[in-house]
Amino acid sequence: MKKILISPSKYVQDNGALANLGEYVLAFGKKALLVASKDDQSRVQHILDEATNKCDFELIYGGFNLECTTEEVQRLININNENSCDVIIGLGGGKALDTAKAVSHSKELPVITIPTIASTDAPCSSLSVVYNAKGEFQEYRFYRSNPDLVLVDTGIISKAPTRFLIAGMGDALSTYFEARACERAFADNIPGGKSTKLAVAAAKLCYETLLEDSLKAIAASESNCVTQALENIIEANTLLSGMGFESSGLAAAHAIHNGLTALEETHKFFHGEKVAFGTLVHLVLENAPKSELDEVLSYCKSVGLPTCLGDLGVNVITDEKVRAVAELSCAENETIHNMPFKVTSDDVFAAIYTADKLGR
Ligand SMILES: [Zn+2]
Known part of the structure; x- marks a missing residue:
């Protein structure tokens, strides 16, 4: 291999x-x-x-x-x-x-x-x-x-606004779940190979670091101070997530992020904020264990990441809008096709509504 x-x-x-x-x-x-x-x-x-x-x-x-x-x-x-x-x-x-x-x-x-x-x-x-x-x-x-x-x-x-750091946590949040999906599917990573154990370990460590250090890092950032927790989160958002996503692959969460850009309302939100909601949709798509879904949901709520479409400025939700996001997410070259099962825009449509309901 x-x-x-x-x-x-x-x-x-x-x-x-x-x-x-x-x-x-x-x-x-x-x-x-x-x-x-x-x-x-x-x-x-x-x-x-x-x-x-x-x-x-x-x-x-x-x-x-x-x-x-x-x-x-x-x-x-x-x-x-x-x-x-x-x-x-x-x-x-x-x-x-x-x-x-x-x-x-x-x-x-x-x-x-x-x-x-x-x-x-x-x-x-x-x-x-x-x-x-x-x-x-x-x-x-x-x-x-x-x-x-x-x-x-x-x-x-x-010294930067803390919202940026939190958005980075949202981007880093998806890394492990997308890596895991790619590993299960034997999907290719970004350079076109299979994941090394090192890349998957980086993705897992990224998620563990987020759970451990996010709230401490937010407190440091709000005080404009550098602490070990802040350093750990900066490393997780930048290096672990970067190596993790690139060398172990992207799957549904980032494809759903790309789909969300079809909605004008979401444009003022950061990449990582949309990826956080994309991660919830990803977990619903793969019917992740309830304990894991609960852990990710409560993590997002604790740090202030979006958990529903309303949190991303989509106050009026229509089938047309959700359909547009689902279809763009499933475009031919999208990473959603790295999931370990076939995903259609109907599946994504259902998962978006369900994740939105769970996150509200
Ligand atoms: Zn990203």
């Missing part, structure tokens, strides 16, 4: 890590293109200034217009072409990092991802999620390699 494990080349997590950016950039060259929104950049500008003062390297500020679209990737490629940078840096949330990965891939340049929030598992992965200009899911783009460096400054993440 062909098993494949992929991961970033290097993962560095520390309180204050960004101030040493120069030493990491210089491993690749002297000039770096920074993909970061104005807001994210200004949050850390003083640290970037400290880093450029400490080390002899140049940062080209490329900006970021908040959505990972084909047009935005091309705009940044043009900036890179004018400046001949040696390395691309993505700084911010998942969309900025995904955009930086897309730019680096097209130019065959190394990429450093610097998450300033722990809201998704995008920093470690070798793919980008591309949206259209209206904010709807368009496609996954897969790359030849994972980021060359993931640089995680826990001090910066501790």
Whole structure:
């Protein structure tokens, strides 16, 4: 059986890590293109200034217009072409990092991802999620390699709004259940192999860490403090979930997330918030044990993750809307077909209504 494990080349997590950016950039060259929104950049500008003062390297500020679209990737490629940078840096949330990965891939340049929030598992992965200009899911783009460096400054993440951290818990929550479904189905993971024991263990450890440390980490984040529990959750949301989903595969939960983007009301909610509800639908689909469903439901409620459509802004629920989500979830290339049994849009339609009822 062909098993494949992929991961970033290097993962560095520390309180204050960004101030040493120069030493990491210089491993690749002297000039770096920074993909970061104005807001994210200004949050850390003083640290970037400290880093450029400490080390002899140049940062080209490329900006970021908040959505990972084909047009935005091309705009940044043009900036890179004018400046001949040696390395691309993505700084911010998942969309900025995904955009930086897309730019680096097209130019065959190394990429450093610097998450300033722990809201998704995008920093470690070798793919980008591309949206259209209206904010709807368009496609996954897969790359030849994972980021060359993931640089995680826990001090910066501790000062971000706690809702981001909780959204990251939602994204990480699905990892184990999707990994388990793929393992049962002998489905392929993202790089097209079967799961290694290491990847499945990472996914399981991710879930266990969430159950143990989430509430403690939320308290630390609300106090803008770095504690061991917060460090553990940042690692779970970023590294364990990233390695877990990529090397042990995605299944229903993320497909349902993608389906939910068909509803305009859900657009203002974060990826991980939709994935949390997708996880409940996933568990209903596979008729998971009641104890497990109860554990996940009470976990979501305890940390403040959505458990029903109303929590995702869908206040008027109609068959048409649920049908639209179910059909998009079951699109031909969707990961829902990695479940260990055949899933139809009728099954998803029923599971969405049922999960919504259970979660209310
Ligand atoms: Zn995700």
